[in-house]
Amino acid sequence: MAATLWSGITPASSARGPGLVAQRQSASFFGSDEAATDVWAYGSVPGPVLKVKQGERLRIPVTNNLPQPTTVHWHGLRIRNAMDGVPFLTQAPIGPGETYTYDFHARDAGTFWYHPHVNSAEQVGRGLSGALVVEEAEPIPVDRDLVWLLDDWRLRKDGSIAPFGGMHDAAHAGRLGNVATINGLADETFPVRSGERIRLRLVNAANARIFGLAFGNLNPWRVAVDGHPVVPTPVGPDLVVVPPGGRTDLIVDMTGKPGEKTEIRDLYYQRFAYTLAIPSYADETPVRKDRLGPPRPLAANPHHQPDIANAERHEMVFEGGAMGGLREAKYKGQTLGLRELAGMGMVWAVNGRVIPPMEEGNVGDPMLTMKQGRTYVLTWRNESAFDHPIHLHGHSFSVIARNSKALETPMVMDTVLIRPKQSVAVAFVADNVGDWALHCHVLEHAAAGMMGYVRVE
Ligand SMILES: [Cu+2]
Known part of the structure; x- marks a missing residue:
């Protein structure tokens, strides 16, 4: 996890680069090649973070190298119907070996994500998802701007993905996995520096798992939900609940001392509580001495007011x-x-x-x-x-x-x-x-x- 997190957000050029290729490949959730898992992915698990400025155009050719048809849905983006990626409803599925180019403007700023809309339970469940960040003209100043694409996987003992389907998942809470990952890695380590301010963009890409995160005394500010700004408010003792498909943007001030550790726990399913991440403070001088004040609110996106x-x-x-x-x-x-x-x-x-x-x-x-x-x-x-x-x-x-x-x-x-x-x-x-x-x-x-x-x- 650490390596992925430090790398932060990929440059804007990725949005207009070679595009996305959905393909079979392998991934290592535990950071070792011995335990590699066959996945379906857009080049990496998760796919690249696509990043543009509000109002910019995205033109993304999607090539399908999977053994079955696919599409890409741009979750949360208000775009033309033809670009929405729903098979048969808005477009013909992209067949194996075919390429389809999505082309739209990012009207709203915020944290969004992309994933297939064909045979979604299996295609998303095998690893096809990625974050899409639309930057505000005036973002909240932070030391680091990180995406945490949260996911879970149902793995068998040999590390392979368990088969899809079956009535039990469908009739109950859906396909809950047995391994949770942040940006495709199950490692809880999260290196931080004392005093730094982080914007944490939580994206829930799981098929069914609801994340209910307890940040303990970090007490972050919630600044946006599903990409749309809210009045910055400390989350307090409440869980930060992010359902499948949902996003929450937090401003987290790392207020611990150098050398300390803290925990971010997922308590949504109380009987199955676990530690998602362990922010571990570097043994370095704090980035700043005093705690920062409340972040200023982000500008609202251009909505029509409902009557x-x-x-x-x-x-x-x-x-x-x-x-x-x-x-x-x-x-x-x-x-x-x-x-x-x-x-x-x-x-x-x-x-x-x-x-x-x-x-x-x-x-x-x-x-x-x-x-x-x-x-x-x-x-x-x-x-x-x-x-x-x-x-x-x-x-x-x-x-x-x-x-x-x-x-x-x-x-x-x-x-x-x-x-x-x-x-x-x-x-x-x-x-x-x-x-x-x-x-x-x-x-x-x-x-x-x-x-x-x-x-x-
Ligand atoms: Cu449901």
């Missing part, structure tokens, strides 16, 4: 899975019992309908058709026994209420975690024309009935 008073309102109810009480649901026009549905690998329903996987020439009907420029308030209710991080493509939304209680400070996001038996209300202006995927980012859930799309026309 909530005149919004059109809709509800989406997510049901199904194990222990969820769903008895039957509509699938391809038929009402089927949960057991029959499970036999077909489909166990999740939205408003009583299991959404079939999209295929060539048949993407099904939109879950909702919206008018361009109009404000929508969607209430998403999780009636199941499992967490669902719900992700909307092509837009960012303001989370305006949780469990019917209005939030004092709405938060702009693109992936919102909804706990069991809870609800969120999100508001946004449908300002980006096209067909936009709306799905659970537990990738095994998405494949088992929780991925549809909404239309803006």
Whole structure:
């Protein structure tokens, strides 16, 4: 981990360089070649950090050297529908041996990421993901700006990736791994210097694992969520919860003394708590003596303000899975019992309908058709026994209420975690024309009935 972290962010030229090549290769999560694992990756695990300035254009040829079709989705970026990377809905899959060039402008600053949208559970699960950083015109001054792409892997004893599929993962919490990595390495060591200020960009690229990080007395400032600025606030004793697909930007002041060590623990699944990273202070003179003051807020991204008073309102109810009480649901026009549905690998329903996987020439009907420029308030209710991080493509939304209680400070996001038996209300202006995927980012859930799309026309 250390080597990757110190290298920080790759130069902007990588965004316009030779592009991305999705390929089979090997990776070593434990820093030794003996324990190398066959992965699918964009040249490295994770892929290169693509870095541009806000407003700049990215032109990224993606070559597919995998044994199956692929695409790239630019998670959180509000770009043209044709560049969104959803197979059959926005583009034909990129076949083996083919190249497709993505071309768009980075309108919003912040921390984003990229990953395939074809056979996502396996392709992302085998290692295809990378961070995309869009720099603000005026970033918060820091000593180091680091990406931590968080992931987990389900490895067998011989170090190989365990097979994908199976109803158990799909019907429960998704494919949780047994090895957690930061930037592709399982080493917890994190060399720091006393007194330095770090911007830590957390990206959760795991199929299903929710990270709930305890920073102890480091007490970092949260400055952005899903790329969008929030008023800098110390996280205090709360866990920094990052669901699959989500991002959180922190400003961490390393306030320990030279030679000290501290721990960053993941406590989300309390029975499986573990130490993710051990910041270890170098035996050097502190970078500065006094603790720095609060970071100044980042400038907001250019959003249309939702007109909530005149919004059109809709509800989406997510049901199904194990222990969820769903008895039957509509699938391809038929009402089927949960057991029959499970036999077909489909166990999740939205408003009583299991959404079939999209295929060539048949993407099904939109879950909702919206008018361009109009404000929508969607209430998403999780009636199941499992967490669902719900992700909307092509837009960012303001989370305006949780469990019917209005939030004092709405938060702009693109992936919102909804706990069991809870609800969120999100508001946004449908300002980006096209067909936009709306799905659970537990990738095994998405494949088992929780991925549809909404239309803006
Ligand atoms: Cu889900």
